[in-house]
Amino acid sequence: MKVHIGPIAPPDLTAAVVAAGAEIGPAAEASALVWYGSGPERFAELDHPGLEWVQLPSAGIETWMTSGALRDGITFTSAVGTYAETVAEHTLGLMLAGARQLHAVARADQWARPAGIRSLIGATVGIIGAGGIGRALMELLRPFGVRVLAVNRSGKPVDGAAWTCPADDASGVRRLLAESDFVVVAAPATAETAKLIDADALSRMKSDAWLVNVARGSLVDTDALVAALDAESIGGAALDVTDPEPLPAGHPLFQHPRALISPHSANPKSLLIPALARRVEDNVRRRLAGEPLLGVIDLTAGY
Structure with missing residues (x-):
């Protein structure tokens, strides 16, 4: 399985994908996308017909729900519970x-x-x-x-x-x-x-x-x-x-x-990326093993 990380690829997330046993690849060749570094407004840049699964970096997904980016045909997972x-x-x-x-x-x-x-x-x-x-x-x-x-x-x-x-x-x-x-x-x-x-x-x-x-x-x-x-x-x-x-x-x-x-600082970036990396590694391993993913988004419920 090829996984792309973007629009920004922190080293911790790259290491997590590799540790789980997947290959890092360009967006156009990847069946999985670990999203990091932007909101849903840039999703179309990396979306393509072969994309099957997208791991989002946040637990709250309201901006994604209202953006229309969560299209059918892709399994989207949030980081719910990660933080x-x-x-x-x-x-x-x-x-x-x-x-x-x-x-x-x-x-x-x-x-x-x-x-x-x-x-x-x-x-x-x-x-x-x-x-x-x-x-x-x-x-x-x-x-x-x-x-x-x-x-x-x-x-x-x-x-x-x-x-x-x-x-x-x-x-x-x-x-x-x-x-x-x-x-x-x-x-x-x-x-x-x-x-x-x-x-x-x-x-x-x-x-x-x-x-x-x-x-x-x-x-x-x-x-x-x-x-x-x-x-x-x-x-x-x-x-x-x-x-x-x-x-x-x-x-x-x-x-x-x-x-x-407090300025939305309950989960600062210094703690967010390591925690997200653990979720990414876990879900990549699950995907490779054919096991249920964590945090699958229910589009009807909105989370």
Whole structure:
């Protein structure tokens, strides 16, 4: 099997393909493409009739879904689950920073203890989108003795969660929002999840609860979130993703006393490429052995 890597070919990805037993070749001769270095707008440059499989570099594929590049006749795989531990680690950091008001003390210019400091120990954590990231986060939260409420697509019980409900169970989602001290958003970005956390959802959260979004900015209604923070109707928000993204300079969330913003850095490039290389090697080996690929994209579901 010949594999092409492009439009950019980092050495780690090249080494992963070779280690898996495949041959690196020009795009026109390759049956498999490891995509890296651009968005879907350049896909047509490397697409050709003999292309059978494309490995995408990200877990979120909303831009690919709307681009029309995901054509029939090709198996597309995402990197879903590849970065779960890295993103979960960042999520835990955001939760602890919010609980301990570290964002407030970091901005302070005088010695003063902020109000609202709390503990993560024994808290109730609601995870909307309890997939790879959610499960990895649960492992990190285990020493804190938290109670986890989980929402996933199927409603199949998540090991370690106190209860699990399907995403289309509105009453279950409302229960999660009402009972959680921390609401973690880790669901995929689809038409169904757009502005999932809106004014109504925010109004159902505890007055001291924190919203943590490590999924995509589109899942949260930014204007409604700013209004809730201004009204002090929730404890705070810790966001690694925003809508719009990047967040414009001077946006009220940057300096809001109840907000903590990181610039979509839960999975930095220094960690992304090695993790992606491991997924590429695994999937190339699977392809060569005729085994099921990891992260096959369901075009109907949108992820």
